[in-house]
Each structure stands twice: as structure tokens, then as C-alpha cells.
Amino acid sequence: MCFSAKMKRHSNIAVFIPHLGCHNSCIFCSQTRITGVLRTEPDINDELFRVNDAIERGLSTLKSGEAEIAFFGGSFTGIGEDRMIRLLECASSHIGGFVKGIRCSTRPDYVNQHICDILKSHGVTAxxxxxxSTDNRVLEAARRGHDADTAKRACAIIKKNGFELGGQMMVGLPLSTSDSEIKTAEDIVSCGADTCRIYPLVVFENTPLYDMVKSGEYIPLTTEEAVTRAAACARVFIKHKVEILRIGLHSSENLACAPYGANHPAIGELAEGEIYFGLIKELLDGVNPEKNGITVRIPKGELSKCIGQKGINRSRLEQLYKIKIRFSEEDGIEKYNVNIYV
Ligand code: SF4
Structure with a gap:
């Protein structure tokens, strides 16, 4: 269990359900490493005890605001129906007070009306x-076991049933390009996503992807590539007001042990810096900045991301425009909005 703050809005009390419910084996998947728990189905009573304990510990840290209990780590709706209902009953018994609902993550081919009925009747809200990816070549190369149309149909069912829809996408999959990733982000927007998560690909040991790296069949993303490509997708979501819940996997010891790919522990922060670089550049391109410099007004609390790690954004911008850039953090400016005094 971990208690995590989203980039915006409220909090999740995250309960990891490792690989349970998933009968697939995507080339990159190593849920046991991501969640740190082995891929065996525990006794249901032990599982309920663990889940309840995780929720209560999460609740004990809540002082204000809203929270959701979030089942992550596997394909929740692929869990056997009885077991899934027991887990939902456990979670829904905590709804009330700070806890407004339940969210879960799953695969597109594990969504249908019957599943949605069960989720709805147990307090699932998202x-x-x-x-x-919505590129079928990429999905096939990743051995996802479903195509893009299946994902689009699942989105439509989720929206029809009134759930908040979250679209999770990856960056850097084999055969994927920055263009196909931007197209995936656009497709997720078109499907009506309310929120999204962007995961630059991380390579864990004992996965087919790891073997592909070793044989030279797949070249993992560098940190810079992962940051640039994730930021490009994020700009699509920002433009269409789809809330970005996360960029990059949760930092953990297991993640730190992933030998290749986007395993930088601060990949999300780096990507946010790149997003702000792009936004400020676009702004300055349109204003013909004066020689004595310019002050960019930015949202409160976003200064370090706007300046970039070790001041990289400021240096890049000052070199590009040959002017001094100043930043002014101000109340009332929303995240990912930047402007200048006119
Ligand atoms: S669908 Fe998710 S849990 Fe299942 S194998 Fe693929 S990545 Fe792992």
C-alpha cells in the first residue's frame, strides 16, 4: 500500500493487487517487481485483511480533502467475480467522510456491461x-492481446456508464514513434478521457523485453528521449484539458533496480520541466521579447519545474532568445498556464 498525492485534485489510497486478474503476459510486464509482491493468488481472507489494513492506514493519514480507494497493479476486472466483489465490498465499506469512491485499473478486453454493473453497485467512480497505444502494430509487438478498437469500445462502455475514464498510455514501446504516441494521446482524448497517465517504458529483468534489449532487438529509451516524448504527449492532454494524474512509474526500490529504459526516479518531474519549457517557448515565440528581458508569470509552486533541473530551461531559453528570463510565481494561475505582462 502507498498513499500518494495526485499532481492535482485529491488523493488516492492506493491498494496494489499484483498481477491478479491478468491472464496476459505483455513483453514489458513485471508486476511482481513493480509492486514488490509475488504472482500467486493469496488466500482471500488474508487478502481482505491486507486490503482493509492498507485502507485504514491510508485513512489514518488523511486530515482533509477528498480521497478515493484505488485498486492498482493488475487488471482488476479480470479477477474472478466472487473475489472481485469481496474486494469491492471491503473497499466500499470505507466510503463516506473523506472517501468519495473507488477507482480501479484494468485492461480494455476485461470491460463489459456486466462488469460495469458490478462496479457501479459497489461504489466505483473511476x-x-x-x-x-492505439497503433495496432505496436500493440501486437507488445503482445498486449487486444487491439485498438477493443480499447475504444471499452472507453465507450465506461463513459456510457457514467464512470470517470482514465486513459493510461506508454511511451517507447517497440515499433512506437513519437508521432504514434501523440496520435495515441489524441485518440485517448477523442475517447472522452477525463484523466490520463503516461508511462515511459521501463525494462525489468526476467521479461521478454529484457531479452530483446540483450539481443539488440530493442533499444531502450534514454532518459532524455523518455522525457521529450512523454512531454509531447502531455501537451496533447493539457491542450484538451485532460487531467494528467501521473507521468512515470512510482519511484520505489524495485524501480531503481530496473536496469534499462526510463528508470530515472524523477522522470515525472523531468517531464514536467520539459512541458513548461515547451509552453514558455511557445509563449515567447509569439511575443518578440524585448532586449532587456522578460518576466514569465507562472503558477504558484511550479518555479523549480519552470526553471528546470539545474536551471536547464532558463539556460536554454536565454540562449535561444538572447534575453534575460525572470519568473514570477503568482496566485490564480492554473497549473500548466504561463503568460507575460502586456
Ligand atoms: S495487462 Fe497489465 S498486468 Fe497484464 S500482463 Fe500486461 S501489463 Fe501485466
């Missing part, structure tokens, strides 16, 4: 779908 469903996040592992779409990963």
Missing part, C-alpha cells in the same frame, strides 16, 4: 484503462 475506471482507468491500460490502453498503452
Amino acid at each position: 475506471v482507468e484503462l491500460g490502453i498503452q
